[in-house]
Amino acid sequence: MSEGRLVWLLKRGSKTLNNAYNGKRLPSRVLGEALPSSPLLGSSRFFFSVAARTSIATAVTSRSSIINGFRAHLRQHKGLYLPSIRTMSSTAAASIENKEGLKLLVTAGSRAQKMVGIWLFGSAAWVFSMVVLGGITRLTRSGLSMTDWKFTGRLPPLTDDEWLVEFEKYKQSPEYKRINKGMSIDDFKFIYWMEYAHRMWGRALGVMFALPFSYFLRKGYITVRLGLRLSALFALGAGQGLIGWWMVKSGLEEPPSEYAEPRVSPYRLAAHLTSAFMIYWGLFWTALSVVMPEPPAESVAWVHGAAKVKRLVLPVSILVGITAVSGAFVAGNDAGRAFNTFPKMGDTWIPDDIFTMKPLLRNFFENTSTVQLEHRILATATLVSIGALWWSTRKLDIHPAIRSLIGSTVGMAALQVTLGISTLLSYVPVSLGTAHQAGALTLLTLMILLNHTVRKPSLSLLKSLPSVTRTT
Secondary structure (H helix, E strand, O other): OHHHHHHHHHHOOHHHHHHHHHOOOOOOOEOOOOHHHOHHHHHOHHHHHHHHHHOHHHHHHHHHHHHHHHHHHHHHOOOEOOOOHHHHHHHHHHHHHHHHOOOOOEOOOHHHHHHHHHHHHHHHHHHHHHHHHHHHHHHOOOOOOOOOOOOOOOOOOOOHHHHHHHHHHHHOOHHHHHOOOOOOHHHHHHHHHHHHHHHHHHHHHHHHHHHHHHHHHHHOOEOHHHHHHHHHHHHHHHHHHHHHHHHHHHHOOOOOOOOOOOOOOHHHHHHHHHHHHHHHHHHHHHHHHHHOOOOOOOOHHHHHHHHHHHHHHHHHHHHHHHHHHHHHHHHHOOHHHOOOOOOOEOOEOOOOOOOOOOOHHHHHHHOHHHHHHHHHHHHHHHHHHHHHHHHHHOOOOOOHHHHHHHHHHHHHHHHHHHHHHHHHHOOOOHHHHHHHHHHHHHHHHHHHHHHHHOOOOOHHHHHHOOOOOOOO
16 A cells, blocks of 8 residues: 555656655654655655656656666565665666666765765866966966975975075076076065965865865765776876976976076976866866766757767867967967067068977977967967857757857957967066966866767657757
């Protein structure tokens, strides 16, 4: 009798379950007593929230799986019922993965999904701030102020004597001897604090990532697939500190020429920045996958339109990434402080010395003229390709969210090019240089979001969609 009532209530749909969930929760009793307010129904709320997020057909399949699961459970437990939300959530996730083709990264309910999503978005935002802070550190020439490095970090100088010791270390560096000779200790404190803040902000990110990660693992919120992905990102983040010191160490060495300014290797700076972009991409993509297991799709026609957009978006995204990395070589060679004119480079369109280095390949990474020229070409190509993307998709039958994202990407690309030109013409002030670096990551963010939005939906969702979008 109790089983029959339970099955009847479950078949009434998610509305009944949601009302039951919001009711007063009673202590666990025999299933025949006070069934509408039983915690058993409250625990079922997760399954119907997942089903509602996919489609009506998916909801029916999920509900049938839940009913069968409850029948089996009731056959094993004729007496008292002890609720187990985590076990039931795992069962639902397994049902979704095996029967519907939708693989969830978080399998402990909508609340856990929200918590993990917020944590990952927060981590991605932290990496974003790290990139911006790194740009400020570079533009204020603060990166070489600390001449040693420890993986665990250390306290900053707290007394005058400790500051003098650090200042004496810096005086032995090529940067002080060739650029900052005669610098006051107050000026040294400014650049020291900038570099110290950048390093400690990175270590704080490691702690902020590791503690919730351990908590979610212990609670069983994270699947094996998600755990492996996040472990790889954590390892890459830990390695980022080593890459940063490897980069800084190159700037503490004597330059090959007495006329050359000491600066970090452009190759190492590019590796450091590219690694940060990869970490950001991984965190942001994973966060999107946690909170949006399915792409926005309301008809088969929109899915086909998204597939056409995807074929265009992928090469544009690669071009955006290459342009961003080329900016690292511009920074590493201080190329932004040369040829501060636009559209010409000085009095010519193409400088005469773009291929003076041997072997030829070195020019594309170490020659100031060539590095700036290629960045100009790549930036222009990026703007044109994103504009062409918008033009090619303007008549496609696609989801409004995709169309809006493409429009936002065009606007951001135009703004980024404007920032780049303004930075060049203004001889790279800290404010504009920082905004330009932040703009590169913002444009990359939009491309990540666009790629995630046009991905292919699960087979179950695809089967449940109408051929065309219904209009009201």
